[in-house]
Amino acid sequence: MERYAIGVDIGGTNTDIGIVTSTGECLSRSRIPTQQFSIIDDYVDALSNGIKVLVEQYQPCEVSGVGIGAPNAHFYTGTIDNAPNLPFKGKIFLKKMLEERLSMPVVVTNDANAAAYGELVFGGGRGMSDFIMLTLGTGVGSGIVSGGKVVYGHDGFAGELGHVITFPGGRLCTCGRHGCLEEYASARGIIKNLWELAAQGNYSSPLLEMDKSAVDCIMISNAAAQGDSLAKAVVERTGFVLGLALANAVAVTSPEAIFLMGGPARLHGLLPEIRKSFENHLLTSYKGKVEVRFSELDANNAAIVGAAAMVLAEECK
Amino acid sequence: MERYAIGVDIGGTNTDIGIVTSTGECLSRSRIPTQQFSIIDDYVDALSNGIKVLVEQYQPCEVSGVGIGAPNAHFYTGTIDNAPNLPFKGKIFLKKMLEERLSMPVVVTNDANAAAYGELVFGGGRGMSDFIMLTLGTGVGSGIVSGGKVVYGHDGFAGELGHVITFPGGRLCTCGRHGCLEEYASARGIIKNLWELAAQGNYSSPLLEMDKSAVDCIMISNAAAQGDSLAKAVVERTGFVLGLALANAVAVTSPEAIFLMGGPARLHGLLPEIRKSFENHLLTSYKGKVEVRFSELDANNAAIVGAAAMVLAEECK
Numbered sequence A, B: 001m002e003r004y005a006i007g008v009d010i011g012g013t014n015t016d017i018g019i020v021t022s023t024g025e026c027l028s029r030s031r032i033p034t035q036q037f038s039i040i041d042d043y044v045d046a047l048s049n050g051i052k053v054l055v056e057q058y059q060p061c062e063v064s065g066v067g068i069g070a071p072n073a074h075f076y077t078g079t080i081d082n083a084p085n086l087p088f089k090g091k092i093f094l095k096k097m098l099e100e101r102l103s104m105p106v107v108v109t110n111d112a113n114a115a116a117y118g119e120l121v122f123g124g125g126r127g128m129s130d131f132i133m134l135t136l137g138t139g140v141g142s143g144i145v146s147g148g149k150v151v152y153g154h155d156g157f158a159g160e161l162g163h164v165i166t167f168p169g170g171r172l173c174t175c176g177r178h179g180c181l182e183e184y185a186s187a188r189g190i191i192k193n194l195w196e197l198a199a200q201g202n203y204s205s206p207l208l209e210m211d212k213s214a215v216d217c218i219m220i221s222n223a224a225a226q227g228d229s230l231a232k233a234v235v236e237r238t239g240f241v242l243g244l245a246l247a248n249a250v251a252v253t254s255p256e257a258i259f260l261m262g263g264p265a266r267l268h269g270l271l272p273e274i275r276k277s278f279e280n281h282l283l284t285s286y287k288g289k290v291e292v293r294f295s296e297l298d299a300n301n302a303a304i305v306g307a308a309a310m311v312l313a314e315e316c317k
Helices: A040-057 A094-101 A111-122 A187-200 A217-225 A229-253 A270-281 A302-312 B040-057 B094-101 B111-122 B187-200 B217-225 B229-253 B270-281 B302-312
Strands: A003-010 A015-021 A026-032 A062-070 A079-081 A106-110 A131-136 A140-146 A257-261 A291-294 B003-010 B015-021 B026-032 B062-069 B079-081 B106-109 B131-136 B140-146 B257-261 B291-294
Touching (some): A003 A040, A003 A111, A003 A302, A015 A040, A015 A302, A026 A302, A040 A094, A062 A094, A062 A111, A079 A094, A094 A106, A106 A302, A111 A131, A111 A140, A111 A302, A140 A229, A187 A217, A187 A229, A217 A229, A270 A291, B003 B040, B003 B111, B003 B302, B026 B302, B062 B094, B062 B111, B094 B106, B106 B302, B111 B131, B111 B140, B187 B229, B229 B270
Parallel strands (some): A062 A106, A131 A257, B003 B062, B062 B106, B257 B291
Antiparallel strands (some): A015 A026, B015 B026, B131 B140
């Protein structure tokens, strides 16, 4: 009988639930509105019911367990700790609460680690022992695979490449420190690159005619695709910073490849700029040995499939 | 019968060989002058003979194998690749050559990884799954332990923290890039900190009265111990840079502790300065969770014991 797993992607707005085959196919999915729940017990009841409905739909197939990717989620404790974008405050014992409601094991990790599991089990990381998954979005997250295992570190919070201080004394980050990668390569970091470059150079660009608060990464990408010099400079600057930060990460864990995921990673022309800066910044002994490429997971289901992969991966059996 | 291992520390000047017990005691050691050999076969013959003499001395005890720490040594291939400080050029198939001469397994790794093995098996890292070993000397080396294993990465060259670009556009490094940690925290980096601070400030210090080429880290340490303001500023600056670089490394692998080894690490007053900068630069979620302390290995035998630990460690049986 085929083995399935449930993958759950908890976001601030919605929670997506999917049932995933052992080959990484998401057969069916459902959604519950995270933001409509203020009481955690009600939310976990709804999540548990959503999972049960999917499991029953595919009876008599065997469902091995539930993998959950969530912001500020902790693999070792199975908790979500003070996630700023979720309506539930404090420490949520999600694994325990859900296992009490379901007769199957539950594994919890943060979004970027779940993405790394997805890449390892179903994506471009198949057959690789060492790679880095970088997720670009509202923030910059990462999951690090070393020796075929996702690195959790002592406290379960390894892989915070978004908060490596890339430029000491640089931009103030939401974490309270200065110069973190996230301030240059997340969606908001890229917008900051735009306004910084616009202030420094003498650009004439349609982006400068717009309502400042309306400009987003898609507009920058479209403008870059149309040859806009300011947008192209933003792409170049973003690629320079990402290439530098990724070259530094290589000197720590020496991966075979780096996978990029998330909307901002798809900025028009960004990948070649990252690769150029990356090779320039690599220590000689690593040059030409480390691929930087896009995630091979289907972006629509990547978070669900990655979360399910935690359960389906050999190590989590 | 007690299990012993041979530990070998290959340096540019000398090669030290020791026989090490399963509790990490170095019972006996010998030395061959690396720099007097220009032909690799002659060197490996001498090394092999030195090992045989030690093994015979402790007959009938069982010797499990030979662990070797060497510059530019490669764990996966058992080779030494273009080590600039050794008289043998190109790629040396050391593991293969030595196994042909000895009837026991040989394991080869770089110096800092050997030190990490030593700390893991016999030092402060006993019982820890995740830590970083930082070795300060002519260069800055590191060995990273994650999930109880030394991280080698895809190409066997993981753990080059000395060549993480800490200050983009900073000092020119011997690797040809700019701003590597090594240029601020190795022995030569610390001397550079001295002259940079001396040029920036209005210091009156006995260090400035000396022949510039004669000033070394021991003199700086002694001057700092005597309250010399320039020497103290050098210690503070060095601690600042190390604290920043180590805080960045924590965001990658999330260790429980960081161990420091090597002469420059013992600079008078350096450890408190590192700890201050480290805590200041840590991401909030790691603050107060990661110890920075000195290696617990005996400095006289650390390299030999570390190399032997590779053989004695469970994973290398």
